[in-house]
Amino acid sequence: MTYKFSKKDKEFRKLKKNEIEFLKSQGCISQSWDKILIKNVDLNRIKDVSFHGKIKIKELNGNVSYHNKVKVEASITRATLIDVMINGNVYINNVGRLIANYEIEDGVIIENAGAIYMEGESSFGNGVETSPIMEGNGRSVKIFNRLNSHIAYIVAMYRHNFVMREKINKIIENYSYSKISKFGLIKKHAKIINARLIKNAHIDPYTTIENTDEINNTTIISAKESPSYIGTSVILKDCIVLKGAHIVDGTVIKKAFIGEGVKLGRQFSCEDSLLFANCEGEHGEMFSIFAGPYTVTHHKATLLIASHFSFFNAGSGTNQSNHMYKLGPYHHGFMERGCKTGSNSYILWPSRIGAFSTVIGAHYDNVDSSDFPFSYITEHGYHQTRLIPALNLFGVGLTRDENKWIERDRRTGDKKDLIIFEVFSPYTVSKMINAEKILKDIKNDIKDGKDDFVMYKNMIIKISSLDKYSQRYSIAIDLYLCGKLLDFIKNCKNINDIIENLKCEKIYNEWVDAGGLICAKERLDNIIKDIENDKIKDIEDILKAFENLYNNYYADEKSWVIDIIKKRYSIENVNKEIIIKILNEYISLLKTSYDILYRDAKKEYDISKMVSCGIDDRNVMEEDFKAIRGTVEDNAFVIKYKKDMDEKIKDINKIIELL
Known part of the structure; x- marks a missing residue:
């Protein structure tokens, strides 16, 4: 028997008697053929399919992009479909168990899959309550498709603002409710290959799911310019995954x-x-973590638990304790942006x-170094913690x-997290100014010189x-202020x-780092007040408010810098002599900082660093x-730093000549 296809159906229609007989001859079965509706479907492309419930198939008559430039005929082969809508040219081949209660869009490939189905209603991970920073619900955050680091920050960290939290949670609940459906969706050009179980999942365009173990109650956001990839043996339960994510190698993620742009792999668990944005996790474990942008952990035996991080790099064997076996795991920590941990x-x-x-x-006391950014915190003697302020300020690594x-920003198009990347900003420099004062006060309070250390x-x-620590801060503060003045x-x-x-x-005198977005605290407080007073009522308003924060950063920074310059250098009125004096001092500071950085870089070329070279002939x-390493003089980073310094000095001299 042969079925002749002609593209003539303008609307969905039921199968004709001869079409049913043809499908039977193709190995297809159904208990209710009258519930199958088709539109422009080439029935020659449907073989060995078991139909149950309501089925709608549209436009199964073209080709599907299969791999690179290879195209295959759109078809459905060896599958069980239960209450499914096929909305375009798809390639479905060899589904081991079933596809149930799903709409599948044009260009989708499903091959060698186990089960893809909906069970009851689902919001696909929207509204799931997570417990970052603190186990339990102490700083809980409800996740949803449009969450960003700034919303999460105020919900988690401003726990005392009960009204704000309640109203944001209500907004999230309403959003999550709008996503509830009995039908799942696999959008255009998604690929599901060798996946064992996909249950209650929403899958966006151009997602690739390959050799994956389980995706359950989860939304995967993806786009053509920034596709998401879920790979071998991955388990995702109760999650939201944004575009550009790359999750592979047996990674297990729950809630x-x-x-x-997040990358996870090598048996990482979370x-x-x-x-x-752009976090990376390999080998180790995260539990109850607020991982702000660029939190990175790559090593085995590394546990990050009950804390906040951002722009963070974890050394191998990094560990923390979040309880003391008394009232439970209620303790939690906070590491401000840019921290690193050494091995073990x-x-x-x-x-x-800080x-x-x-x-x-190892540090067995509850320490607070937030007053001293850019420092080293080291183990000293028996269970003591030593603080070496400002030691990180002029290292090549920081620069x-x-x-x-x-x-390393892997994001494209619209970016959810609004990140201020600057290392030196009103947030860090105001802390440095405070540290400079604290160190001077400590010295003035010391009455005798009998002790080596102060607590x-x-x-x-x-x-x-x-004095040395204070001077380091002073140089860095003046470099920042003069550099901004030049700009x-x-x-x-x-x-x-x-x-x-x-x-x-x-x-604005006070500054905060709200999930990678550095901003004036007063402006952030105003957003919270507007939420509490119903001036901000929905997610669009919240996102717009944070966008305004981001757009105002550089103007706010400029006003803060000018004010600090006037206060720090006792300037009442700006004039030519003052500008020239500051610029000349800036030239001296630039040369001093280059000398410090050069000496630090030169250590990497010291004879002690050569011991693994010339193995067979010393x-x-x-x-x-x-x-293999060249010399410090031809190091690309050192050359660039020197070039940038020379350009600044050139700009300074132009201004001085102009004046």
Whole structure:
């Protein structure tokens, strides 16, 4: 028997008697043929299919892009369909168990799948309550498709704002309710290959699901320009996954939000956590973590538990404790942006670690180094913690970080997390100004010189180095302020233009880092008040408010910098002499900072770093090292830093000549 296809159906219609007989001859069966509706379908392409319930098939008559440039005929072969709508040219081949209660769009490939079905109603992960930062519901956040790091931050960290939390949760609940359906959806050009179980899942266009174990109560957001990939042996339960995610190698994720450009693999496990833009996880484990943008953990035996991180890099064997076997796992920690941990580091929660600090060794006291950004926190003696303030300020690693993060942004198109990448900002520099004062006050309060160390918030600080620590902060503060001043005035044409350009708008003194978005605290507080007072009523309003925060950052920073410059250098009125004096001091600071950075970089080319070279002939050790590493003078990063310094000095001299 042969069925002749002609593209003539303008509307869905039931099968004709001869068409039913033809399908039977193709190995198809159904208990209710009258519930099958078709539109422009070539029945020659349907073989060995068992139909149950209501079936609608549309446009099964063209080709499907299969692999690279290879195309195959759209078809359905060896499958059981229960209450399914096929809405376009698809390729479905060899479904082991069933596809039930799903709409499948044009260009979709489903091959060698186990079961794809809906069970009851689902919101596909929207509205799932996670417990980041603190186990239990102490800082719980409900996840949904449009969550970003800033919304999550205020919900988790501003627990005391009960009305705000209640209203945001209501907005999320309403959004989640709008997503509830008895029907699942597999959108255009998605690929499901060798997947064992997909249950109550929403799958966006261009998603690839390959050799995956289980996807359950989950939404996977994807787009052509930024497709998501879910790979071998992955388990996803109660999750939201945003576009550009790459999850492979037996990763197990439960009750989690996976942000844009996140990469997870190598048996990584994650539960009750939020991972935002460009986070990476391999080998280790996350439990109850707020992983702000660029949180990275790559090593085995690394546990991140009950804490906040962002722009973070975990050393191998990093660990923390979140309870003391008393009232339960209620303790939690906070590591500000840019922190790193050394191998086998350990921190007892609750503790708070200042921005861009490095933690080395084990720490058994509850420490707070938030007053001292850019520091080293090291183990000292027997169970003591030593704080070395400002040690990270002029290292080559810190200088690389800012550009590194921008270059490694895997997101495309619309970006949910609004990130301020700058290492030095009003947020970090205001802390440095405070640290500078604290160190001077500590020194003034010391009455005798008998002790080697002074205690500060469960950390010891070396007394003889207080001036050195303070001076490091001073140099870095002045570098930032002078550098910003240069940016503000380098395009000015005369002193009047400069004076006009250095006028302040409203000055915000307090700054926060709300999930990667550095902003004035007052502006963030105003968003919270607007939510509480119903001036912000829906998710669109919240997203717009944070976008305005982001757009106002550089203007707010400028006003803050100008105000600090006037206060720090005792300037009442800006004039030519003052500008020239500051710019000349800036030249000196640039040269000083380059010398410090150069000396730090030179350590990487020291003879001690060559011990693994010239293995069979120590006489060629230096030549072997030079062949693979070059010299400090031809290091690309050092060259770029020197070039940037020279360009700034050139701009400074132009302004001085102009004046």
